[in-house]
Amino acid sequence: MRVGYGQPHPHETGACVPRMRQAGVMIQVTAEPLDLLRRRTSVKWRMFSEDVLPLFVAEMDYPLAPAVSAAMIERIQASDTGYVADDLTMGPAFSRFAADRWGWRVDPLNVRTTTDVSVAIAESLRVAIRPGDGVIITPPVYPPFFDLIPEAGGVVVEVPLLTPSAPGADTGDGRPAADVGGTRSAPGSDAWRLDLAGIERAFAAGARAMLLCHPHNPLGLVHTREQLVALATLAERFDAIVVSDEIHSPLVHRGVDFAPFLSVSDAARRHGICTASASKAFNLAGVKCAVMVADSAPMVALLDAMPDEVGYRTSILGTAASIAGFDQSRDWLDAVVADIERSSALLGTLLAAVIAFQQAHRLIADGVVGPKTAKKLGVGWLAHRPHGARTRASVPSMWPVSRSIPDRPSATRVSGMRDSTLPARPRC
Numbered sequence: 001m002r003v004g005y006g007q008p009h010p011h012e013t014g015a016c017v018p019r020m021r022q023a024g025v026m027i028q029v030t031a032e033p034l035d036l037l038r039r040r041t042s043v044k045w046r047m048f049s050e051d052v053l054p055l056f057v058a059e060m061d062y063p064l065a066p067a068v069s070a071a072m073i074e075r076i077q078a079s080d081t082g083y084v085a086d087d088l089t090m091g092p093a094f095s096r097f098a099a100d101r102w103g104w105r106v107d108p109l110n111v112r113t114t115t116d117v118s119v120a121i122a123e124s125l126r127v128a129i130r131p132g133d134g135v136i137i138t139p140p141v142y143p144p145f146f147d148l149i150p151e152a153g154g155v156v157v158e159v160p161l162l163t164p165s166a167p168g169a170d171t172g173d174g175r176p177a178a179d180v181g182g183t184r185s186a187p188g189s190d191a192w193r194l195d196l197a198g199i200e201r202a203f204a205a206g207a208r209a210m211l212l213c214h215p216h217n218p219l220g221l222v223h224t225r226e227q228l229v230a231l232a233t234l235a236e237r238f239d240a241i242v243v244s245d246e247i248h249s250p251l252v253h254r255g256v257d258f259a260p261f262l263s264v265s266d267a268a269r270r271h272g273i274c275t276a277s278a279s280k281a282f283n284l285a286g287v288k289c290a291v292m293v294a295d296s297a298p299m300v301a302l303l304d305a306m307p308d309e310v311g312y313r314t315s316i317l318g319t320a321a322s323i324a325g326f327d328q329s330r331d332w333l334d335a336v337v338a339d340i341e342r343s344s345a346l347l348g349t350l351l352a353a354v355i356a357f358q359q360a361h362r363l364i365a366d367g368v369v370g371p372k373t374a375k376k377l378g379v380g381w382l383a384h385r386p387h388g389a390r391t392r393a394s395v396p397s398m399w400p401v402s403r404s405i406p407d408r409p410s411a412t413r414v415s416g417m418r419d420s421t422l423p424a425r426p427r428c
């Protein structure tokens with residue numbers, strides 16, 4: 001997410017400029033400036049000291065989509081904050097969104113709601129397995145998966161993702177993974193991917209379910225259609241169930257082929273439950289609404305086996321906001337994804353610049369080359385005095401000076417580098 005970078009914001013200038021600008025069909029959505037963000041009371045802005053960027057807390061820095069805030073304000077003004085009615089409005093909204101985004105036909109009657117995706121996962125697993133059953137996850141993965149499985153009575157079975165350089169594995173019984181429909185990975189494959197052979201071995205050893213993360217957090221990995229088809233084939237062969245966490249699917253970058261797990265094959269429909277929400281795409285984690293989707297009689301029966309309370313715990317505000325997101329804020333979402341893509345490219349440039357700077361600095365410090373030679377090697381030097389520093393330091397000239405980061409404490413820490421005085425990591 002892009003934070004500030006010193007551009008004046010309407011709130012700062014007092015100008016009556018809408019935060020979401022519409023020029024023709026182009027909408028531009030920009031993140032709130034840091035001083036506004038710091039007024040928020042959520043985990044990202046209250047649980048860490050000011051010089052920490054808790055990047056793992058998946059909250060947006062954008063202002064809410066106008067239709068989303070309007071929907072919640074309308075409910076509040078009507079004092080309509082009781083229990084959510086099972087009035088079948090969420091199913092059609094999610095179904096329209098899924099058809100529009102991914103060409104996925106969802107029967108609105110097979111969409112159920114609950115509090116959030118974590119609850120959706122725990123409750124789906126609870127009806128899918130018996131206590132003590134193994135449930136596969138594929139680390140590195142969203143850490144709360146390690147807790148949600150025991151919460152549902154299961155036992156975690158780890159089958160790590162294959163790293164880009166890992167050679168393709170066979171299925172464990174001599175057949176290549178390609179034989180089960182997989183994307184057999186040649187040695188040196190440049191992508192992270194599911195270890196289909198490892199998953200097959202885990203199912204063969206008794207695992208009854210798999211908790212798929214798609215897109216995969218972390219890594220932002222969108223699993224290929226071929227791998228998903230192969231996974232569904234394995235689930236069918238071992239009569240296992242795949243609970244697919246697709247919470248980040250609305251944020252997939254343009255040009256990337258995202259296939260919802262249930263859409264890839266009949267086997268996926270027969271053995272899969274999709275969990276998703278509007279919460280990551282529209283910053284609604286705090287208002288509590290998620291969906292569980294099935295697309296076959298046995299999977300619908302599992303959803304029906306859940307206690308009614310699972311549905312009643314959905315928030316009425318979250319439901320109104322999610323429907324407004326899915327139905328009325330798709331242009332806004334497109335603009336957000338475009339902005340995230342820009343930020344991601346900028347981050348790549350900045351990191352490359354920092355690495356180049358550090359490498360050149362080391363060469364000079366080690367006396368291998370002088371500053372002039374370092375410059376000839378392609379690193380242009382700018383005089384730059386970091387906060388409070390007495391000595392001159394330099395940054396490469398590719399640093400976007402016009403967007404130089406405003407006064408930051410020199411000891412800025414990034415997520416994951418917490419000190420012992422900070423609170424325990426929240427479940428975000």
Ligand SMILES: Cc1ncc(COP(=O)(O)O)c(C=O)c1O
Nearest residue numbers: 058116117118142217247285428
């Ligand atoms: C992959 C994944 N699943 C689930 C969640 C939690 O979602 P919820 O707040 O809806 O429980 C997150 C939160 O970041 C996530 O990244």
